[in-house]
Amino acid sequence: LPPRHMGRSYPKEAYSIGTGQNQQGTGQQAYAPPNPMATTPTQQMPANPQLYNPQTFGIQSQQAQGSGVVPPTNNPATPVSFASPTTVATAPALDPMPETDITANFKKPTHQTGSAPPPFNPAVVNSGPRHSPPPAVDQPNGNDQQPTTNTANNPPQQQLRGKRILQPEPKNPALASRSPTLSEYGGHMPHPIASPAVSRNVNSAVASPAPKPEWESDPAYVSTTLKSWPASTDVLDKTGLPFCITFHPLAETGKEVPVINFGDANIIRCKRCRTYVNPYVAFIDGGKRWKCNICYFLNDVPREYFSIVGIEGFRYDHAERPELNNSVVEFVASPEFMHRPPQPPVYFFVIDVSYSAVASGMVQAVCNSILQAIEQKLSKNERTKIGFVTFDSTIHFYNLRSGLNSPQMLVVPEVETPFTPNPEDLLVNLQDSMPLVKKLLTSLLPELFNQTQETTSALGPALHAAYKVMASQGGKLTVFQTVLPSVGAGKLPNRQNTNSDATQRTLLQPGEQYYKNLSLELSKCQIGCDLFFFAPSYVDVATIGCLSKFTGGEINTYTLDQHNVNEASRLQNDLYRTLTRNNGFEALMRVRCSKGLCIDSHHGSFFLRAQDLMTLPNVDSDKSFTLKLKINDPKNYMTAKNLGRDGRYYATVQAGLLYTTSNGERRIRVITKCCPITDQTSDLYRDVDEKACSASIGKLAVHKAIEEGLPKAVAALKSSCSNILSKYARFSGSGQSGGQTLMLPNTMLHFPLYTLATIKNAMFRSDTPIDRRVTLMRRFETLSDTEATLWIHPNLYNLAALGDGVGEMKEPFVMPATLELTSERLDQRGIFLLDDGLAFILWVGSAVDPSMLQAVFGIQSLAEVDANNSQLQIFRRENEYSQRVNNIVDRLRSGRTGYTWMYPMKEKDPTERKFFSKLIQDRFPDSYSYREFIVEMKNSANQRR
Ligand SMILES: [Zn+2]
Known part of the structure; x- marks a missing residue:
């Protein structure tokens, strides 16, 4: 099918959801300041103007009147939520987990047709009344969006707003009287539960050490959808969440993995299941034996590896043993691992x-x-x-x-x-x-x-x-x-x-x-x-x-x-x-799970020789492997044998990658993930990683598409989303309130957005040519959770409106704020960079200030740009603004495994569709907007209850 030109038929959406603290209303006047002089219901205005959407309140802001496209204001101090791996330095974690229960304070707003619900402010929902008084004129909080902020590059007198003609909001009857949505209600967390450890008798003589955060050096090597693991299939099923683990064994993190050489002695491994020694094994009997944390076999400690165990259960030489302090290590392979001399590259x-x-x-x-x-x-x-x-x-x-x-x-x-x-x-x-x-x-x-x-x-x-x-x-x-x-x-x-x-x-x-x-x-x-x-x-x-x-x-x-x-x-x-890149040859990866757990399905590029053994003739730093886990032996899953010293049960999954380096060394990279087991649904919600969940569900959907066809895969994506929503509603009790609400824990506020983004990705869209679809699906299967989420839901920045300090070469480096993926965020004076981790798309608006063009591209006007957009290249030029823009682009590229290629385009360019197809909150000709999706998910979740 020839690609349909997307044109400019993007309806504006007076709707937004969970982009965390950087949340903006998405209405036409989204950036308008709250107007304390307005006569309409100011009493209901929230405390945080960032979250304030005047349009939904029927307030016409003077500044924003008649503006169809509003320039995003940049605030360097504003933390970003969809941080790419490279922005982690400046981006705080997602919404901090509320410590208190909000259900007690939670009052169901009385919504009538046309009235607008209050927006979501995590700081407010947990500590005070839902309908906070309007803010003072001056915002004491430096993080707040300053409504009148206009940088020198974004002069207020410029009357270019609204040039991009947007169609009026569609007449969708489903939306006429919409119910409040999760962003408006805010996230919701259950009561923290008392630690179940109290009542358990721990035999400290044989109990395993409780994991310490410092043992897990970098999350790039392994990620899980749940940081606490379910005690039973039943607990997991109550949430509908996926239970998956993703290994990225040769991830390039910029840090060295400790290399351990036991010389001629054999690597310390469990005699029964061949697990490699790791921080989570217990040394017992004064140090003479060690308990495997996969099969619980008691192994003798070889004489040359012996060390006395101290009172806290750690060996005296603990600090000097990298393999006991790091969940990711590399062993130099002993001769037992070699069938032939290591091959040359x-x-x-x-x-x-x-x-x-x-x-x-x-x-x-x-x-x-x-x-x-x-x-x-x-x-x-x-x-x-x-x-x-x-x-x-x-x-x-x-x-x-x-x-x-x-x-x-x-x-x-x-x-x-x-x-x-x-x-x-x-x-x-x-x-x-x-x-x-x-x-x-x-x-x-x-x-x-x-x-x-x-x-x-x-x-x-x-x-x-x-x-x-x-x-x-x-x-x-x-x-x-x-x-x-x-x-x-x-x-x-x-x-x-x-x-x-x-x-x-x-x-x-x-x-x-x-x-x-x-x-x-x-x-x-x-x-x-x-x-x-x-x-x-x-x-x-x-x-x-x-x-x-x-x-x-x-x-x-x-x-x-x-x-x-x-x-x-x-x-x-x-x-x-x-x-x-870092290529490994003649590789094998074996994944061992502790008793009671097994691998249900495998996703990535490999040949599966046995359920736990993947053969990888080549492995490299760009490949990840996702495994769906299953509890297959409940009786042996939680026993006294895997009770930790802190009274919690622990389970372990260990991946051992045996490979030959380019230098001809045979190495074993061992990655051990040890997680607490919980029988509390609330713990699962608290410890869920929404990015890992979206990526894993996407990979399961790819598998389904290949096995059963696209429509079933898309249906499965929707169904898993509405399933999770309805189960959370049941859990939180909001299902009894007549289905008016759509609740999610704060840890999952972006999950529906990611699901929609997956459905709208070229992998699953109907107009993608088959070869391209297969290519994308195969690539997606090998991405890590972070890469996969960024690819599905890219980061969007406006490079033409950098606030003070943004992009300056100093630590901490300040990235520009990320913008919601909707054409509402576009501005014809803007230079927008869309970063999906694999490529950049640079979209240059038609009304960019000539001085900006000169500074960034060295051209006077867009008329100089040829059909290939070859003039729109971001090179370092001798001016401060260009330096900052280049710093940002370099910073984004620096944490990547591959080189991120840039596709420049100017507004109305024939290739513009590529850019707009990534603005997934907008309505596409063949797919709904984010708001419509939420309505469908809510209805679908209600039907399940
Ligand atoms: Zn073992």
């Missing part, structure tokens, strides 16, 4: 050189990128091996044996039974053969096929040849492909033409088994496969993508043509990243 490239590959500029771009990665990184390692195969209707091998004057090319036409030359000549040491490799990439490959007219593709046979060459060593296979394979084994029919499956279930699943079978062969030989597609038309990513799905690889797609400079640069960046 092997890189093998399979490159399409058919007509479309050459004409699109792909071959040239790929050669440049590979050369760059080789020169800057790969050639620094003396063990690196490299090789190339190209293909069209035939297969071309390149002999790169050192000593040759020039690479020798061998063309094999017999694609049905390909003959493979001697692997030793094809897979060579990079340093030894560097001149040949350079020659191949700079002159031979780019020129050799310049005149080609070949349009057919023997991808299958070429991959098989690569597999033969690499089989004895393993390594990383990188494939570049532009057309549907049409020759030899693995040729694929165009399923899109012949398939009328409306649910796309068939198209999302692999067709031919050739690539899946091949991927299992690759996996056995420790070959991981990354795929780069450059297809304007259908190439069946679902089928070919098996190669990466089952080998720990990834899929990237590009729409290259000779005019699209952006895509070529993006390819160059991505490929460079793929080849130079």
Whole structure:
């Protein structure tokens, strides 16, 4: 389907929800100050003007009258809620958990048609009457939005507001008499419960240590949807919350993971279940034995590892043992972990050189990128091996044996039974053969096929040849492909033409088994496969993508043509990243769960060899693995054996990733997550991580889409949201009040928003081309919880209105405030940066101050900008404003695993749709607005009660 142009038909929504302390009303006059002189019901005005939406009160503010688009005012001190990982330094945590119960103070407002409910202010709902008196004219609180704040870049006299014509609010009968929503009622937390520990008898001689926060160095390595784990399936079912854990074993956190070398001695592991020693094991019998925290077996402590245990239950040498102080450590593997010497880093490239590959500029771009990665990184390692195969209707091998004057090319036409030359000549040491490799990439490959007219593709046979060459060593296979394979084994029919499956279930699943079978062969030989597609038309990513799905690889797609400079640069960046990031070879990841727990389902790129064992020929710092957990043995789940010293029960999940580093060291990265068990629903609500929940539910939905089709996946997303809402209503007792309210704990205020964002993501939208959908789904499955949430619900900033101190090079660094994802927040004088973690979209309004254009882009007016928007690049320029803007962009990029590519566009640009499709609070032509979604969720939740 051709993409529908989104146009400017975004209705304004006088509605907002839970963006925490930075909450703004979203009405037309959202930024208008509360007007104490107004005659309408000022008595009901809330204490915090940030949360004040005059429109819903029927107040016409003088300043805001007639403004359709209101410039967001920036307040550097305003904390942001949707903080990306890199903004953590300046962004406080989400709403602090109220310590008191608000149910006692909670009065049900009496709403009538058309009257507006009070907005949500967490500070108010917990401590005073719901309807607070209006604020004084001067706001003593520095965090409050100063209504009259207009920076020099945002002069008040400018009369550009409202240029963006917005359609009047839709006449949706469901909204005419709307009920108050959760943001307006505020979050709600149950009574804190008394610790159940009091009544339990703890045998301190054998009890495990209670986890200490300092043992968990960085949440980047592992996250869970629940920080307390349910005591039973029953307790979990009462909440409807997902119970998942996500490991990101090679996360780049900027911190060193402690490396432990036991030398010739074996690593301390449980004799029965092979769990690695970790901070949560108990040393007992004066230090002679240790109790495994996974299977509770009592192990003898080897003499050389012995240390006396002190009165508090810790060994005397506790402080000097990193493995007992860190939940994430890396052991140097002892010989027992090696079946063969660690493999060298092997890189093998399979490159399409058919007509479309050459004409699109792909071959040239790929050669440049590979050369760059080789020169800057790969050639620094003396063990690196490299090789190339190209293909069209035939297969071309390149002999790169050192000593040759020039690479020798061998063309094999017999694609049905390909003959493979001697692997030793094809897979060579990079340093030894560097001149040949350079020659191949700079002159031979780019020129050799310049005149080609070949349009057919023997991808299958070429991959098989690569597999033969690499089989004895393993390594990383990188494939570049532009057309549907049409020759030899693995040729694929165009399923899109012949398939009328409306649910796309068939198209999302692999067709031919050739690539899946091949991927299992690759996996056995420790070959991981990354795929780069450059297809304007259908190439069946679902089928070919098996190669990466089952080998720990990834899929990237590009729409290259000779005019699209952006895509070529993006390819160059991505490929460079793929080849130079922290790559692990011949990897295995085993996940052990303590008694009573097991893994229900696995999500990510791997081949599952056993329920607890994932084989990963390649693993890298950009890959996460999500596991859904299940209580399968309630009898053994909570026993005296896993009672901690503090009287709480604990359960543990430990991931051990065995891999070979690029330097040829065999390592085991061990990540241990130990959480308290609770039988209280209130604890689950208190300890829920809404981002992890949204990401996990999204991954489960991806799985459902592939198994059962898109409509069922979208229905499942909605259903899980309304299920959670209705269960919370039942829990909190608000269900008895006639279904007028929609309650959530403060810990989950954004959850419905994230759910809507997931539904509106290109993965699940109906107009996404199938190949792109598969690519996005596969990528999503491998994102960490933080990355996944940011991708689903991006951060939006206005770079043209930076408040004082924002973006200045000082600590703590102050990020601009994040804006709600609605066109209501846009301003034609603004320069908006939308950051989804994988890419930036820069949207430049048509009425940006020329001095701003000059400062940031070095241009006088937008008229100078060409069709490619090449002038709208953010470079560091010699002025203070440019420095601040660049500081912000650099700060966002710095915490990322990959390089965040930027797509600039000016207002009314044809590519503008890309930007607007991310403003998920707006109504889309085929999907509802946030407010409509809330109404539907409320109705649906009511029906469940
Ligand atoms: Zn054990």
